[in-house]
Amino acid sequence: MSIEKKENKSETYRLLLRQIDALLNPNEPLLTGFANITGALKETFPEISWVGFYFVKNNYLFLGPFQGKVACTRIKIGEGVCGTCANNKETQVVPNVHEFPGHIACDVESNSEIVIPIIFKENVYGVLDLDSKEFSAFNETDKTWLEKLAELISKKLDLTKNIID
Ligand code: SME
Numbered sequence: 001m002s003i004e005k006k007e008n009k010s011e012t013y014r015l016l017l018r019q020i021d022a023l024l025n026p027n028e029p030l031l032t033g034f035a036n037i038t039g040a041l042k043e044t045f046p047e048i049s050w051v052g053f054y055f056v057k058n059n060y061l062f063l064g065p066f067q068g069k070v071a072c073t074r075i076k077i078g079e080g081v082c083g084t085c086a087n088n089k090e091t092q093v094v095p096n097v098h099e100f101p102g103h104i105a106c107d108v109e110s111n112s113e114i115v116i117p118i119i120f121k122e123n124v125y126g127v128l129d130l131d132s133k134e135f136s137a138f139n140e141t142d143k144t145w146l147e148k149l150a151e152l153i154s155k156k157l158d159l160t161k162n163i164i165d
Helices: 009-023 030-044 080-088 140-156
Strands: 050-057 060-067 074-076 092-094 112-120 123-132
Touching: 009 030, 009 140, 030 050, 030 060, 030 140, 050 080, 060 080, 060 123, 074 080, 080 092, 080 112, 080 123, 092 140, 112 140, 123 140
Parallel strands: none
Antiparallel strands: 050 060, 050 123, 060 074, 092 112, 112 123
C-alpha cells in the first residue's frame, strides 16, 4: 500500500485514515489490523524511526506489532513515556525525550516521541508509540490525527477480545 504524499500533513493523515479504515476488518484477528497500521504509518512518514503498539496486561505494557529496531518487551504502567500515557490516559507529545523524566531509551538515536492511548469505554487497552531521530518531529497536528486513529481503532475493533495472552 502506498499513501500519496501531500504537502499538507492533515491531508496526508486524512487519506491515511481512510486507507486504514478500509484495511481494518473486525472479522480478522486483532493483531492483523494492528500490524498493518504500523506498516502504513512507517511508510507514510519518513521521520518515524520506530512505530508500534504496547498492550496492557496486569500492571504492564507488553510489546505488540511494530516497525523498527528491536524494542523493550515490557514497560510498567506509570513509567517512561508509554507508561505515563497509559496511566494518565492522555497523549504525550515529547519534543525532546532527553528532557522527559524517566524516558526509556529503547533506541539511543531517538530524540522525540508521541504516545497515544487506545481507549474503549474509559479503559486503556494499549498505546501507540511513535519515535523519531529528529527533535520535535511530532506536534498538535499529529496528536489530533493520531487520536482520531485511536478512535477509529476502538470503534472498529473489539478491544475487549484478548489481544495478548
Ligand atoms: N521510549 C518509550 C519506550 C518504548 S520505545 O521508545 C519503543 C518510553 O519511554 O516509554
